[in-house]
Amino acid sequence: MEKIPILKMGRFLLVSIQVDMHDRLAMTLQEDLTDRIVKENARGVLIDISSMEIVDSFIGRMLGSIASMSRMLNAETVVVGMQPAVAITMVELGLSLSGVRTALDVEKGMEILHRFRQPGEEETDIDDQA
Amino acid sequence: MTRHEKIEVRSSDDVVKVRQRVRALAVEAGFSLVDQTKIITAASELARNTVNYGGGGHAIVSLVKSNGRTGLRLVFEDRGPGITDIELAMQDGYSTGAGLGLGLSGSRRLMHEFEIDSAPGQGTKVTVTRWR
Amino acid sequence: MSTKSNLPGLVRRYEKEIFKDWMKEQLADFSLRADLISETELRGQSAQFLETFREALEADGPASIKGRSWDELRTSLEEISKSRARLGFSPSETATFVFSLKQPLFALVQKEYESDPKVLSAELWTINLLIDKLGIFTMECFHKGREEVIKRQQDEMLELSTPVVKIWDQILALPLIGTLDSARTQVVMESLLQEIVQTSSMVAIIDITGVPMVDTLVAQHLIKTVSAARLMGAECIISGIRPQIAQTMVHLGVTFSDIATKATLADAIRSAFAAVGCRVVRREK
Numbered sequence: 001m002e003k004i005p006i007l008k009m010g011r012f013l014l015v016s017i018q019v020d021m022h023d024r025l026a027m028t029l030q031e032d033l034t035d036r037i038v039k040e041n042a043r044g045v046l047i048d049i050s051s052m053e054i055v056d057s058f059i060g061r062m063l064g065s066i067a068s069m070s071r072m073l074n075a076e077t078v079v080v081g082m083q084p085a086v087a088i089t090m091v092e093l094g095l096s097l098s099g100v101r102t103a104l105d106v107e108k109g110m111e112i113l114h115r116f117r118q119p120g121e122e123e124t125d126i127d128d129q130a
Numbered sequence: 131m132t133r134h135e136k137i138e139v140r141s142s143d144d145v146v147k148v149r150q151r152v153r154a155l156a157v158e159a160g161f162s163l164v165d166q167t168k169i170i171t172a173a174s175e176l177a178r179n180t181v182n183y184g185g186g187g188h189a190i191v192s193l194v195k196s197n198g199r200t201g202l203r204l205v206f207e208d209r210g211p212g213i214t215d216i217e218l219a220m221q222d223g224y225s226t227g228a229g230l231g232l233g234l235s236g237s238r239r240l241m242h243e244f245e246i247d248s249a250p251g252q253g254t255k256v257t258v259t260r261w262r
Numbered sequence: 263m264s265t266k267s268n269l270p271g272l273v274r275r276y277e278k279e280i281f282k283d284w285m286k287e288q289l290a291d292f293s294l295r296a297d298l299i300s301e302t303e304l305r306g307q308s309a310q311f312l313e314t315f316r317e318a319l320e321a322d323g324p325a326s327i328k329g330r331s332w333d334e335l336r337t338s339l340e341e342i343s344k345s346r347a348r349l350g351f352s353p354s355e356t357a358t359f360v361f362s363l364k365q366p367l368f369a370l371v372q373k374e375y376e377s378d379p380k381v382l383s384a385e386l387w388t389i390n391l392l393i394d395k396l397g398i399f400t401m402e403c404f405h406k407g408r409e410e411v412i413k414r415q416q417d418e419m420l421e422l423s424t425p426v427v428k429i430w431d432q433i434l435a436l437p438l439i440g441t442l443d444s445a446r447t448q449v450v451m452e453s454l455l456q457e458i459v460q461t462s463s464m465v466a467i468i469d470i471t472g473v474p475m476v477d478t479l480v481a482q483h484l485i486k487t488v489s490a491a492r493l494m495g496a497e498c499i500i501s502g503i504r505p506q507i508a509q510t511m512v513h514l515g516v517t518f519s520d521i522a523t524k525a526t527l528a529d530a531i532r533s534a535f536a537a538v539g540c541r542v543v544r545r546e547k
Contacts, residue, residue, distance in 0.1 A: 085166070092240055102493055
């Protein structure tokens with residue numbers, strides 16, 4: 001079955017959506033991601049949507065759900081790379097993605113994830129200099 | 131010269147197909163990237179409504195010309211249960227299903243012309259147009 | 263008027279004379295704009311026009327100017343009218359080019375058919391109709407030419423009036439000047455968002471110091487821009503809100519709550535620096 005690959009990078013999960021997603025594929029991604037967050041004990045999820053042509057209400061809702069679910073599982077979600085045309089259209093459509101963090105690109109998204117990693121957790125790796 | 135294309139809309143795969151065909155025609159008609167995105171998004175919303183609430187149907191995508199202007203017209207038609215209260219269905223956030231309730235109201239904002247024809251038991255027909 | 267017009271034959275036979283008379287008409291007329299077009303250029307244009315005119319007449323007759331044989335003439339007339347529109351000729355000055363051809367043609371048939379009033383009036387009528395058609399066509403082209411000029415100027419102004427400038431690493435500024443209508447605001451919005459992506463900027467300052475009035479529609483566009491930028495992961499600050507604008511906005515029910523606003527560009531820059539983690543300090547003496 002068709003699946004969107006989820007990459008692991010340290011305590012973060014990386015998803016880059018490169019295909020024109022149909023609704024079932026989006027639902028599968030949502031399920032896979034929550035499974036992986038628990039399995040990998042991930043602290044952050046980064047979703048790159050820079051090659052997505054549109055974000056309609058269904059995809060918008062999926063992004064919101066992923067953010068809420070991962071927050072419940074102690075992981076932050078950042079959506080990165082939204083194209084201007086997509087953003088303009090979403091505003092017109094009435095979608096605001098409340099509760100979802102956004103960043104311009106993967107690099108800035110990673111910065112946000114690093115910043116939000118909770119302090120005081122027993123971690124073996126050294127904190128980045130802020 | 132007008133161009134016509136009829137697409138079956140029965141599953142979520144068909145929604146993707148509608149998006150791709152609409153995109154091809156929007157590019158052909160010379161719409162800007164932002165306009166293309168608006169039209170494809172509206173098509174996606176309406177096609178999904180046809181599948182989820184209308185029990186499937188078909189879409190007609192056509193290039194239209196009027197008064198020297200070029201436009202893209204999308205018609206979505208189903209033989210589903212129809213809509214009892216159109217005014218209510220057009221409101222932001224109103225949904226009988228699990229959606230966000232932005233399909234109808236949102237796609238009206240994305241297009242220049244919006245027309246809905248529906249009655250209980252009679253199915254639903256939505257016609258939207260965006261001019262270049 | 264079923265009788266065939268002799269005009270094509272006449273024009274061919276007397277082309278030189280017609281040209282001379284026509285040039286005299288055009289040059290005598292006050293409307294020759296020596297400041298915009300030289301006599302040599304006008305002569306060239308006229309000679310070429312008359313030649314195409316004769317060819318079209320011979321091929322297709324004077325009944326209509328819509329046929330294939332008139333294509334070349336219509337094209338050259340279009341070029342002449344549009345170039346005059348661009349150069350700044352007035353409508354009547356442009357129309358005179360074609361209408362001044364009536365006089366020499368009238369004189370010609372008058373001399374030719376002095377003895378036959380019936381033919382004379384028929385030919386005069388043919389010329390009248392023909393030149394009028396060409397004249398109307400000229401005006402239509404002239405008008406189109408003017409519209410193109412206006413459209414180009416609008417585009418140029420739009421480009422000039424949306425200068426997105428990078429003021430620091432990750433900080434953009436968009437100083438808006440002049441009246442914002444819905445179309446312009448939309449262009450501004452798109453180019454700002456595009457620039458945010460290209461420069462990977464975290465903060466964009468939209469300065470409206472130079473905007474005399476903000477109505478509900480423009481305010482809505484500004485709010486939409488800010489929302490779209492936020493969706494992409496950038497923040498906007500609106501600065502330069504003058505007291506009168508703040509008053510009107512609140513009266514209109516637009517409060518810009520949820521959006522960072524500053525009274526002056528300086529305040530906006532200060533808060534943008536803070537957002538990207540920069541601090542401005544005065545050098546110690």
